[in-house]
Amino acid sequence: MSTDLPKSEKPAVKFAAGDFAGDRPPGDMRSAALDAWQRVRSGDLGATPAILGLLGLIVLFTALRPETFLSKGNIANLFTQALPITILAMGLVFVLLLGEIDLSAGVASGVCAAVMAKLLVDAGQPWYVAVLAAVAVGIVIGTALGAFVALVRIPSFVVSLALFLGLQGITLRLIGEGGTVPVRDDVINALANKNMPVGLGWALAAAVIVGYAATEFLRWRGQHARGLAARPIQFVGARVGVVTLAVLGGTYLLSQDRAPGPIVLAGVPWGVLLVAVLLIICTFVLGRTRYGRHVYAVGGNAEAARRAGINVTRIRVSVFMIASTLAAISGIVAASRLSSVATNSGAGNTLLYAVGAAVIGGTSLFGGRGKARDAVLGGLVIAVIDNGLGLLGTKAYLNFLITGVVLLLAASIDATARRRRSEMGR
Amino acid sequence: MPATPVLELRGVDKSFGPVKVLHDVSFTAHAGEVTALVGDNGAGKTTLVKGIGGVHAFDRGVYRFDGRPVRPRSPRDAAALGIEIVHQDLALCENLDIVENMFLGRERSHGIALDEAAMEEAAAATLSRLSVRTVGSVRRRVSELSGGQRQTVAIARAALWDSRLVVLDEPSAALGVAQTQQVLELVRRLADRGLAVVLISHNMNDVFAVSDRVAALYLGRTVAQVRTADVTHRQVVELITSGRSGDLGPRA
Numbered sequence: 001m002s003t004d005l006p007k008s009e010k011p012a013v014k015f016a017a018g019d020f021a022g023d024r025p026p027g028d029m030r031s032a033a034l035d036a037w038q039r040v041r042s043g044d045l046g047a048t049p050a051i052l053g054l055l056g057l058i059v060l061f062t063a064l065r066p067e068t069f070l071s072k073g074n075i076a077n078l079f080t081q082a083l084p085i086t087i088l089a090m091g092l093v094f095v096l097l098l099g100e101i102d103l104s105a106g107v108a109s110g111v112c113a114a115v116m117a118k119l120l121v122d123a124g125q126p127w128y129v130a131v132l133a134a135v136a137v138g139i140v141i142g143t144a145l146g147a148f149v150a151l152v153r154i155p156s157f158v159v160s161l162a163l164f165l166g167l168q169g170i171t172l173r174l175i176g177e178g179g180t181v182p183v184r185d186d187v188i189n190a191l192a193n194k195n196m197p198v199g200l201g202w203a204l205a206a207a208v209i210v211g212y213a214a215t216e217f218l219r220w221r222g223q224h225a226r227g228l229a230a231r232p233i234q235f236v237g238a239r240v241g242v243v244t245l246a247v248l249g250g251t252y253l254l255s256q257d258r259a260p261g262p263i264v265l266a267g268v269p270w271g272v273l274l275v276a277v278l279l280i281i282c283t284f285v286l287g288r289t290r291y292g293r294h295v296y297a298v299g300g301n302a303e304a305a306r307r308a309g310i311n312v313t314r315i316r317v318s319v320f321m322i323a324s325t326l327a328a329i330s331g332i333v334a335a336s337r338l339s340s341v342a343t344n345s346g347a348g349n350t351l352l353y354a355v356g357a358a359v360i361g362g363t364s365l366f367g368g369r370g371k372a373r374d375a376v377l378g379g380l381v382i383a384v385i386d387n388g389l390g391l392l393g394t395k396a397y398l399n400f401l402i403t404g405v406v407l408l409l410a411a412s413i414d415a416t417a418r419r420r421r422s423e424m425g426r
Numbered sequence: 427m428p429a430t431p432v433l434e435l436r437g438v439d440k441s442f443g444p445v446k447v448l449h450d451v452s453f454t455a456h457a458g459e460v461t462a463l464v465g466d467n468g469a470g471k472t473t474l475v476k477g478i479g480g481v482h483a484f485d486r487g488v489y490r491f492d493g494r495p496v497r498p499r500s501p502r503d504a505a506a507l508g509i510e511i512v513h514q515d516l517a518l519c520e521n522l523d524i525v526e527n528m529f530l531g532r533e534r535s536h537g538i539a540l541d542e543a544a545m546e547e548a549a550a551a552t553l554s555r556l557s558v559r560t561v562g563s564v565r566r567r568v569s570e571l572s573g574g575q576r577q578t579v580a581i582a583r584a585a586l587w588d589s590r591l592v593v594l595d596e597p598s599a600a601l602g603v604a605q606t607q608q609v610l611e612l613v614r615r616l617a618d619r620g621l622a623v624v625l626i627s628h629n630m631n632d633v634f635a636v637s638d639r640v641a642a643l644y645l646g647r648t649v650a651q652v653r654t655a656d657v658t659h660r661q662v663v664e665l666i667t668s669g670r671s672g673d674l675g676p677r678a
């Protein structure tokens with residue numbers, strides 16, 4: 001080793017060729033396809049399993065119950081059935097992104113709905129006061145849960161299990177043994193039971209499509225113009241195409257007259273609009289804001305996030321607050337759908353369905369991976385299973401068994417993908 | 427000789443409870459130079475580096491940065507001064523891509539939305555300035571990268587900011603031959619760009635390949651800080667293992 005070289009000749013080391021040799025210029029189809037294949041091989045399947053599963057289930061149930069499953073009335077039913085699960089699951093995505101769990105989200109939605117119902121019925125408050133109170137209760141529950149997890153450092157499944165029991169007690173106390181409180185408020189009931197005018201539905205669908213296409217193409221053009229890594233335009237086009245098809249198809253199906261009698265019953269349920277708005281907000285927050293980036297970072301490597309100056313405690317508390325807030329909204333929608341709140345609202349398999357929806361949609365139970373749209377895809381899958389099995393007239397016990405198996409299947413895909421990722425690295 | 431060292435420590439002590447880890451340590455790092463910090467396991471290298479980076483404070487002693495006395499109380503304070511530490515365990519988020527990791531905690535945004543384009547451009551510019559060929563793949567997730575590539579990302583992250591001092595705690599510990607060379611090359615380039623670089627390493631070949639000066643710690647004391655060209659392999663090994671070598675090291 002020569003130690004007497006003048007400083008300018010110091011670099012005795014040569015750059016190792018090939019370490020970044022996998023690099024390719026961006027934007028061409030072949031390399032993008034290779035990238036996609038690489039991702040799939042490393043276990044990053046994205047939305048593909050959920051979409052394929054959804055299509056497969058639809059084909060299956062249509063074959064088994066051709067006259068009822070794809071009937072216009074049932075399709076609308078399916079969408080409203082998916083609403084509360086989807087909203088609950090969207091909140092859980094935030095918690096799952098940190099690798100935490102909130103087992104109390106289901107019963108929290110029940111408590112919030114009970115608070116709303118009591119205010120509407122017993123106190124005679126207007127709907128907006130009742131809704132605000134329900135959401136406030138959700139925020140309080142989430143803050144308490146988050147504080148115990150982030151500050152006292154109790155594992156989230158223990159804290160939320162305790163809340164799972166405690167909150168059921170509160171619902172029981174509010175509603176009274178074995179009782180139900182009917183919800184007759186027009187605005188609340190409209191959420192899941194009334195539809196927007198057909199014309200408005202089409203207009204909003206068009207707005208969503210144009211908005212989505214514009215953001216995607218403008219982003220692509222910006223990346224392209226500045227020489228940044230961009231997917232090939234064909235990929236962007238395909239994505240926009242799939243979304244367009246889904247939105248137009250859904251709007252078309254929901255715009256058909258589904259009343260058996262002479263009265264016209266058609267249009268997109270208002271609740272679908274609510275889910276769409278929540279989806280857009282959550283997608284923006286997670287994907288385009290500093291806060292969302294920090295949620296992913298804490299979920300990926302909390303220590304690294306802390307060293308990067310991120311307030312990990314604050315992020316931890318906040319995701320539980322978001323989950324409980326969305327749980328409150330989910331409880332309101334569920335109350336709207338059934339026009340009542342019962343002592344068992346949000347109990348039973350509600351939480352299992354919501355966690356299942358998030359995981360089936362592609363959110364990882366191990367943290368760091370997941371998107372708001374997973375809740376929508378997974379929520380639809382769960383609703384199709386629940387609805388289809390109902391039409392088949394399967395016994396309740398089978399229903400539980402099948403849903404449990406589906407959740408296990410999704411979790412297995414998730415765990416396998418994670419193992420493949422850690423094998424691929426290095 | 428550069429006039430003022432970027433970093434100057436004098437008479438630094440550090441204890442953890444009853445355990446005194448650093449005794450009267452002195453250490454300097456100059457702009458445009460790689461200073462190797464060597465010492466056996468437990469000699470106190472990481473403790474010294476954490477003190478420099480504001481992870482914990484020194485108990486006693488002088489800490490000058492660019493000639494001014496400073497006292498960083500957190501990694502943020504240190505970063506504000508222009509001190510970046512690449513820790514022994516890399517502290518990258520595997521689920522995020524290269525750009526996202528490089529800007530973690532210091533994201534750029536306009537309004538409430540992240541400015542992805544600006545961050546990607548800055549990250550790509552830094553990487554190409556350091557001659558890291560990553561064209562078109564700065565959007566790769568860290569989980570897809572090799573150990574050497576990860577180390578490269580961690581180092582490039584330190585170079586992204588207007589840093590004056592970059593400290594690398596055993597950057598090549600877990601790397602193969604080719605990847606070690608790549609990282610050393612990168613370390614050299616940082617110094618050639620005018621930064622003061624501190625490199626902790628147990629590998630004498632690395633130390634002699636890349637450093638301008640070498641400082642040795644022995645049981646928490648500085649036993650020597652000399653120009654690398656003025657010492658031999660053997661002398662450095664002796665300093666590490668016994669705290670002295672010929673006329674180097676403290677008088678008995």
Ligand SMILES: Nc1ncnc2c1ncn2[C@@H]1O[C@H](COP(=O)(O)OP(=O)(O)OP(=O)(O)O)[C@@H](O)[C@H]1O
Pocket residue numbers: 442445447465466467468469470471472473474
């Ligand atoms: N937080 C702490 N509390 C108590 N003792 C500590 C603490 N951190 C380090 N030490 C002690 O200080 C001494 C120096 O540790 P340090 O990590 O600085 O060594 P090092 O030179 O970096 O070793 P290595 O080469 O193994 O990384 C060790 O004896 C260690 O046990």
Ligand SMILES: [Mg+2]
Pocket residue numbers: 471472473514595
């Ligand atoms: Mg160490």
